[in-house]
Amino acid sequence: MFLTSRRVIIVVFVSVVVLLVLAPDVQAAVTGACSNCHTMHNSQDGSVLDATVNDTLLVSSCIGCHSSSGSETIVNFGPTRIPIVFNTTGYPTKPLAGGNFYDVAAAGGNIDSHGHNVYGISNQDSDLDHAPLDLWGGGCTNSCHASLAMPKSSMTDTQIDGCKICHQKYKHHGTDIAEGSMETEESGWYRFLGGHDARYGGGIVMLTSYVAGIEDADWEQDPTLGHNRYQGAVTNHNDNVLLQTTHSISAFCTGCHAQAHMNTEDAASGVWLRHPTMIRLPTTGEFADYNPETDYDASVPVGWLDPTTPTRSDAVVTCLSCHLVHGSQYPDMLRWDYSAMTAGGGDNETGCFKCHSSKDS
Secondary structure: OOOOOHHHHHHHHHHOOOOOOOOOOOOOEOOOOHHHOEOOOOEEOOEEOOOOOOHHHEOOOHHHHOEEOOOOOEEEEOOEEEEOOEEOOOOOOOOEOOEOOOOOOHHHOOOHHHEOOOOOOOOOOOOOOOOOOOOOOOOOOOOOOOOOOOOOOOOOOOOOOHHHHHOOOOOOEOOOOOOOOOOOOOOOOHHHOEOOOEEEOOEEEOOOOEOOEEOOOOOOOOOOOOOOEEEOOOOOOOOOOHHHHHOOHHHHHOOOOHHHOOOOEOOOOOOEOOOOOOOEOOOOHHHHHOOOOOOOOOOOOOEEOOOOOOOHHHEEOOHHHOEOOOEOOOHHHEOOOHHHOOOOOOOOOOOHHHHOHHHHO
């Protein structure tokens, strides 16, 4: 039954670890009673619905809405389908495309290397005081480059919402788009991902800092039914306007982790210093065995120079080819156990060997 009463919402809020009320559907527009998500006076029967301060009179935060004490990673709330990215009682068997925050959360043991530390989910990283391999060393004042889980020192009564540092283009009442189409500004771009507007000399720049792509109907809960199509790019990592010019998912990652793949090839020796990204997946040699155009493996995803018309020659290695962005069950947020990747071990076609197929011969 579709819930319309604030009184029912209060019961849900009190009895469940987290409130499951708000999330984008496959399309951008949320449907249903306004009271499912918003409160005009933040009270009912003399009680405060939510003691915290939320944007646009919401009855809960991003984390409260996209968390669950159960095991499901998609929850139906009336006509709205809610993607769950934080299961509080265990890592789910069917995580969504970005993985799950459970391991890095306090509830999962605070395993810092297993995910992004986000305020409201986990403590600050015990080993890192800023984003690893950034350009600023955490020196950008009150910035996400320091920590997604750190209080914003200039605001004494609130905290940085770690989710919104990445998902800045959120439009839960955005324009619906046809399934399989590229996300638009009206829909909130791909997964609401984009950079912040920067002000210089009174002007505003970086309005074009967004991520493009095509979203899977069930967020890859069942990747055999479909998968995301990520915008890829082949470009120079030293370009300081990567996101504005390419709108690729890897360019978005470099906003905080620019040095992770900057100057990836030594010009003198031709030797890779770090694992390359934002390059075409080679079509010859050991790489020829993986054809994501005809046999896509969601556990080793690629980007596309044109997500609307993916072709093998335009498949691109991205940061997400190896990492889960929210959290995984392995160190370094990897999609697989790197310590178990043993060359010459047999007929392994997973992990590293999906692309480097001959290394396990």
